[in-house]
Amino acid sequence: MKASLPGTIAAALIIAGKDLRSELRRRTALVSAVVFAALILVIFNFARDPTSLRAEQLAPSAFWITCAFAAVTALSRAFAVELEHGALDGLLLAPVPREALFLGKFLGNLVFVLLVESVALPLFVLFFNVSLKGALPGITLVALLATVGFVAVGTVFSALTARVRFNELMLPVLLLPFMLPPLAGAAQVTAALLNGRPLLESAGWLRLLLVYDITFVTLSLLVFPALFDE
Amino acid sequence: MVLDGVSFSLEEGETIAVTGPNGIGKTTLLRILAGLLRPSAGEVLLDGLPVRTADPRSRAAIGLLSHRAMLYDDLTLQENLEFVARLYGLPNARQAARDALDQVELLARAGDSPRTLSRGLIQRAALARALLHAPRLLLLDEPFTGLDSAAASRLKSLLAARRPAGLGTIIVTHQMHEARDIASRVLALQGGAIGSTAA
Numbered sequence: 001m002k003a004s005l006p007g008t009i010a011a012a013l014i015i016a017g018k019d020l021r022s023e024l025r026r027r028t029a030l031v032s033a034v035v036f037a038a039l040i041l042v043i044f045n046f047a048r049d050p051t052s053l054r055a056e057q058l059a060p061s062a063f064w065i066t067c068a069f070a071a072v073t074a075l076s077r078a079f080a081v082e083l084e085h086g087a088l089d090g091l092l093l094a095p096v097p098r099e100a101l102f103l104g105k106f107l108g109n110l111v112f113v114l115l116v117e118s119v120a121l122p123l124f125v126l127f128f129n130v131s132l133k134g135a136l137p138g139i140t141l142v143a144l145l146a147t148v149g150f151v152a153v154g155t156v157f158s159a160l161t162a163r164v165r166f167n168e169l170m171l172p173v174l175l176l177p178f179m180l181p182p183l184a185g186a187a188q189v190t191a192a193l194l195n196g197r198p199l200l201e202s203a204g205w206l207r208l209l210l211v212y213d214i215t216f217v218t219l220s221l222l223v224f225p226a227l228f229d230e
Numbered sequence: 231m232v233l234d235g236v237s238f239s240l241e242e243g244e245t246i247a248v249t250g251p252n253g254i255g256k257t258t259l260l261r262i263l264a265g266l267l268r269p270s271a272g273e274v275l276l277d278g279l280p281v282r283t284a285d286p287r288s289r290a291a292i293g294l295l296s297h298r299a300m301l302y303d304d305l306t307l308q309e310n311l312e313f314v315a316r317l318y319g320l321p322n323a324r325q326a327a328r329d330a331l332d333q334v335e336l337l338a339r340a341g342d343s344p345r346t347l348s349r350g351l352i353q354r355a356a357l358a359r360a361l362l363h364a365p366r367l368l369l370l371d372e373p374f375t376g377l378d379s380a381a382a383s384r385l386k387s388l389l390a391a392r393r394p395a396g397l398g399t400i401i402v403t404h405q406m407h408e409a410r411d412i413a414s415r416v417l418a419l420q421g422g423a424i425g426s427t428a429a
Binding site for chain 2 (some may be wrong): 014086161
């Protein structure tokens with residue numbers, strides 16, 4: 001049997017495909033993240049005093065806080081599933097670079113979090129009664145830029161905390177400070193877009209998000225292999 | 231220190247058994263041999279090259295049956311093995327997975343999740359996973375656990391059939407009567423070192 005070992009990208013796609021198939025079949029993580037997102041949006045909406053705070057003022061922060069917590073819910077599952085029957089050993093034994101393992105997990109998590117965000121966005125429009133007219137392409141771009149960065153960091157911390165006690169608590173404690181820059185940027189750009197400002201006016205924030213993504217995806221790629229060097 | 235001064239060689243096609251009381255370091259030894267653990271001193275060589283190298287291709291020659299199945303409950307047995315076959319770059323992943331399941335007589339359960347299988351069937355599925363990519367070094371941690379006598383005989387036949395092709399096997403086990411049937415040497419771990427060797 002002549003084997004042709006997959007390259008880094010091919011192996012990453014194989015791992016991401018496995019994760020997505022597994023998560024979509026299980027559905028618990030997806031359903032809990034979406035329900036969680038809906039609950040936060042409802043709470044934000046009912047906690048707001050409409051006489052003192054307009055929906056457009058609160059909406060961007062509420063949306064991104066919702067996405068952040070839904071992402072943490074999803075990321076906490078990313079490596080837990082690899083520990084259930086020692087499957088992580090199987091991945092570490094496979095003849096693929098550790099970087100492929102990171103990229104595979106990262107891509108799987110990225111698709112998953114973007115899926116949750118795409119479900120949360122219509123709920124956000126519904127609860128806050130905001131118009132996305134003309135703002136949707138910009139919001140899609142900023143969502144992609146912000147999510148890439150914090151999912152990269154989240155994938156590393158998910159691997160780091162998977163084998164420690166109270167990992168459900170450890171992950172948000174470690175991850176949330178790193179999520180602040182992309183979340184702040186995303187909220188600022190979203191607010192500007194909802195107020196009808198052109199996307200180019202937020203070029204500074206978009207550059208910051210891009211730099212964050214490049215920096216943290218690169219750092220994550222470099223750091224990740226060391227996490228499994230026992 | 232769990233292990234100290236453990237040194238032995240394994241020839242092509244040879245099978246050796248490693249025994250010893252609980253907690254003596256048998257599983258640790260197996261994980262070091264697989265490259266999953268870094269020894270504080272010394273190294274494991276496969277064809278003269280260190281197992282723990284930066285080149286991931288060196289891991290393709292190793293198959294491991296651990297005390298955990300390394301399978302995903304949310305995937306069927308077929309999907310689990312296809313995933314592994316793809317990671318190892320096997321040309322026809324679907325057929326390779328089917329063949330591996332057939333070898334351990336689990337083809338009829340190919341569409342089932344591991345969570346629906348008994349302990350013995352899980353062990354057979356894990357064995358299929360370990361053998362799927364035709365490794366040259368097979369590491370087995372208590373392979374007879376959960377197997378009935380027919381399945382244990384089948385395992386011994388499988389290993390014997392692959393021996394002429396050069397499959398080297400290291401078995402960690404308490405079940406000496408099973409190991410003696412297939413192993414040419416038995417290494418007994420005592421105090422973290424090899425205490426005795428029996429042919």
